[in-house]
Amino acid sequence: xxxxxxKDIFLNYIKEKGLRYTKQREAILEAFLASGKHITIDDxxxxxxxxxxxxxYATVHRNLKLxxxxxxxxxxxxxxxxxxxxxxxxxxxxxxxICMKCGKFIEVHDDKIERLQEKLAEANDFAPQRHKxxxxxxxxxxx
Amino acid sequence: xxxxxxKDIFLNYIKEKGLRYTKQREAILEAFLASGKHITIDDxxxxxxxxxxxxxYATVHRNLKLxxxxxxxxxxxxxxxxxxxxxxxxxxxxxxxICMKCGKFIEVHDDKIERLQEKLAEANDFAPQRHKxxxxxxxxxxx
DNA sequence: ATTAATATTGATAATTATTATCAATATAGC
DNA sequence: GCTATATTGATAATAATTATCAATATTAAT
Ligand SMILES: [Mn+2]
Ligand SMILES: [Mn+2]
Ligand SMILES: [Zn+2]
Ligand SMILES: [Zn+2]
Numbered sequence: 055x056x057x058x059x060x061k062d063i064f065l066n067y068i069k070e071k072g073l074r075y076t077k078q079r080e081a082i083l084e085a086f087l088a089s090g091k092h093i094t095i096d097d098x099x100x101x102x103x104x105x106x107x108x109x110x111y112a113t114v115h116r117n118l119k120l121x122x123x124x125x126x127x128x129x130x131x132x133x134x135x136x137x138x139x140x141x142x143x144x145x146x147x148x149x150x151x152i153c154m155k156c157g158k159f160i161e162v163h164d165d166k167i168e169r170l171q172e173k174l175a176e177a178n179d180f181a182p183q184r185h186k187x188x189x190x191x192x193x194x195x196x197x
Numbered sequence: 198x199x200x201x202x203x204k205d206i207f208l209n210y211i212k213e214k215g216l217r218y219t220k221q222r223e224a225i226l227e228a229f230l231a232s233g234k235h236i237t238i239d240d241x242x243x244x245x246x247x248x249x250x251x252x253x254y255a256t257v258h259r260n261l262k263l264x265x266x267x268x269x270x271x272x273x274x275x276x277x278x279x280x281x282x283x284x285x286x287x288x289x290x291x292x293x294x295i296c297m298k299c300g301k302f303i304e305v306h307d308d309k310i311e312r313l314q315e316k317l318a319e320a321n322d323f324a325p326q327r328h329k330x331x332x333x334x335x336x337x338x339x340x
Numbered sequence: 341a342t343t344a345a346t347a348t349t350g351a352t353a354a355t356t357a358t359t360a361t362c363a364a365t366a367t368a369g370c
Numbered sequence: 371g372c373t374a375t376a377t378t379g380a381t382a383a384t385a386a387t388t389a390t391c392a393a394t395a396t397t398a399a400t
Binding site for chain 2: 131133134151153154160162164166167170171174175178179180181182183184185186187188189190191192193194197
Binding site: 215217218219220238255258259277279280 | 385386387388389395396397
């Protein structure tokens with residue numbers, strides 16, 4: 055299943071790079087794969103801390119970066135807030151509607167928009183690699 | 198012309214809010230309206246410093262915020278870099294293609310994408326107010 | 341023009357988030 | 371087990387933004 059594949063990707067990446075698999079690294083990986091959407095470093099730090107008292111903040115930070123490098127995680131930077139991470143492996147690409155009042159993230163996807171973006175880039179002799187589409191406004195409850 | 202209208206907008210905003218029109222404020226406004234695209238606070242600070250030796254960084258920062266509030270400027274936050282500002286008044290809305298190698302910004306606009314975004318928001322009971330579309334990749338020269 | 345109320349300024353401190361440093365320790369291959 | 375070295379955790383450094391505050395400037399009223 056996806057959980058195990060994700061773990062394999064991480065383990066392979068670790069091995070390829072000549073890195074080592076530590077207890078902390080495992081705890082952080084597990085916690086991340088079990089996490090919900092759009093978590094901050096603090097979120098993950100606090101979660102891991104419960105079962106791993108002596109974990110350091112920097113270690114969580116470093117390993118989230120590592121998971122991002124190997125494609126398991128995606129960084130999301132919203133406004134001036136702190137960086138959030140979300141699971142990427144086994145999750146389709148999507149964009150976000152962000153409520154300016156309650157902070158809710160709605161995940162959306164529109165193939166037409168995606169294709170038009172490709173065209174738009176092409177028309178400008180630009181080779182797109184990734185994009186960020188964030189629509190800010192008010193959600194159903196807040197408007 | 199646009200330059201004067203922009204200035205009027207700022208002056209009206211100042212007056213409405215019971216604020217005061219200072220030499221520094223005027224210098225910063227003029228410099229901003231004469232500025233090119235996507236400038237940082239430092240950029241504007243250095244420009245204004247040439248004719249206004251004793252200007253403070255915080256004053257430039259505060260006034261850029263003020264210009265943003267009244268609709269003259271737009272903030273652009275790219276990756277982890279510092280905030281950039283661009284002129285908004287008299288400039289059509291656009292999105293950006295950003296070269297990951299040379300840092301070039303290409304300004305683009307696609308009405309179809311804009312309309313599809315509206316639809317997408319609507320389909321999610323979301324009232325969109327503004328959005329950010331950034332496509333990262335390689336420009337003609339860099340690929 | 342004086343005055344009084346208060347908004348603004350500039351220097352600097354505080355805050356926030358991220359990243360670097362480094363000695364102690366843990367890991368992996370032999 | 372031994373060795374080379376990657377990792378960790380505490381903390382410092384960095385970077386960007388925002389807050390503080392006493393001195394000063396602006397505005398409107400007199
Ligand atoms: Mn998401
Ligand atoms: Mn632009
Ligand atoms: Zn909401
Ligand atoms: Zn380029």
